Amino acid sequence: MENYQRIIEEIYSDLKSIEDTGKVANYIPELGSISADNFGINITTIDTKSFGIGNYKDKFSIQSISKILCLTLAYKLEGEKLWERIDVEPSGNPFNSLLQLESDCGKPRNPFINAGAIVVCDILISHLKSPKENFLSFCRDISNNTTLHYSEKVAKSEKKTGFRNVALCNFIKSFDNIKNNVDEVLDFYFHICSLEMSCKELSQIFLFLTDDNFRNHKGDRILTMAQAKRVNAIMLTCGFYDESGEFAFRVGLPGKSGVGGGIVAIHPDKYCIAVWSPKLNKKGNSYKGMLFLEKFTTKTASSIF
Ligand code: GLN
Numbered sequence: 001m002e003n004y005q006r007i008i009e010e011i012y013s014d015l016k017s018i019e020d021t022g023k024v025a026n027y028i029p030e031l032g033s034i035s036a037d038n039f040g041i042n043i044t045t046i047d048t049k050s051f052g053i054g055n056y057k058d059k060f061s062i063q064s065i066s067k068i069l070c071l072t073l074a075y076k077l078e079g080e081k082l083w084e085r086i087d088v089e090p091s092g093n094p095f096n097s098l099l100q101l102e103s104d105c106g107k108p109r110n111p112f113i114n115a116g117a118i119v120v121c122d123i124l125i126s127h128l129k130s131p132k133e134n135f136l137s138f139c140r141d142i143s144n145n146t147t148l149h150y151s152e153k154v155a156k157s158e159k160k161t162g163f164r165n166v167a168l169c170n171f172i173k174s175f176d177n178i179k180n181n182v183d184e185v186l187d188f189y190f191h192i193c194s195l196e197m198s199c200k201e202l203s204q205i206f207l208f209l210t211d212d213n214f215r216n217h218k219g220d221r222i223l224t225m226a227q228a229k230r231v232n233a234i235m236l237t238c239g240f241y242d243e244s245g246e247f248a249f250r251v252g253l254p255g256k257s258g259v260g261g262g263i264v265a266i267h268p269d270k271y272c273i274a275v276w277s278p279k280l281n282k283k284g285n286s287y288k289g290m291l292f293l294e295k296f297t298t299k300t301a302s303s304i305f
Contacts (some may be wrong), residue, residue: 004271004300005051008041011295012053015039015288022279022287025259030157031061034278038261041292042199043273046211052200059196060276061154063258064095066192067117068206068231073138074111074120075227077127085123085177086116088234095241095284096164098171106175110238112256115168118178121189125180131188139195143205144217154194155187162190193258202264202274209235209254209266232268236304243283250294252303263289267302 016039026032040055075082091109093099101108101115108116121131128134132150140148158165169186172178178185197205208214208222209232215221223231235254240247247255255265261278263286273296277288297303 028158040199040276042203044203045271056199061260063260065258071111106177112238151194155190158190199274203272206272257285261286
């Protein structure tokens with residue numbers, strides 16, 4: 001049994017005051033007001049032991065990390081038909097790029113770039129009676145955590161400045177790969193991105209991707225084993241946009257980042273770890289978060305490779 005608490009404390013103090021060359025995201029104005037000094041880590045093991053350090057209990061905007069939860073619910077509801085509307089290839093492009101959609105006729109490369117997540121949101125709207133409420137209940141049910149909520153402030157803030165997402169949604173609709181009203185799809189997308197969680201909560205909610213036998217408090221399985229394997233595979237190949245190769249190279253785990261500065265990474269069979277440090281590198285991924293995880297999988301010899 002690894003001494004996870006000691007190891008995360010060691011890496012935390014090594015990295016706490018190093019120079020951080022990243023920048024806090026401010027293209028969503030509300031995110032710009034977060035203190036850059038926040039730094040938290042939490043790991044939850046497959047047998048639900050939890051170890052945390054720093055700001056691991058503070059809730060923050062999980063942003064694109066919620067794309068995993070949207071994908072999970074859509075995959076449950078839609079099954080393999082999902083892949084008729086979204087591909088599973090790394091895009092090698094920034095998260096908000098419009099570039100490939102033209103030649104790909106409106107079929108996004110994967111569910112983790114914005115284009116793909118917007119199509120996933122459209123699919124969810126077609127299935128759900130009250131998408132925002134139903135999605136939130138789904139998240140609360142997975143983690144048995146009724147404190148999960150959206151930040152209306154952050155959702156509103158992104159609505160004001162989310163011009164690229166508006167463009168993406170309209171562009172995809174022109175190829176008929178958005179079935180619902182564009183404003184409704186975007187409102188839902190901005191809300192799922194505004195979900196707030198702490199590192200501790202994040203490392204708990206994704207346990208269903210670490211454990212083939214996972215059941216929630218109601219005794220329900222979240223995904224089949226084959227589906228969980230696929231979600232992990234997409235996280236490994238696409239979770240960090242045009243830095244997915246770099247993350248696999250340095251960390252060696254399936255993972256997903258968000259522009260709020262959070263990263264979750266999964267060791268199928270061992271643990272889920274979440275890191276939060278708001279300053280982002282040029283690719284929109286947490287600078288210290290990546291560094292932390294690189295050191296962590298090296299020290300614990302626990303990458304999947
Ligand atoms: N809400 C953000 C956006 O659409 C999510 C991006 C991210 O976290 N990478 O721009």
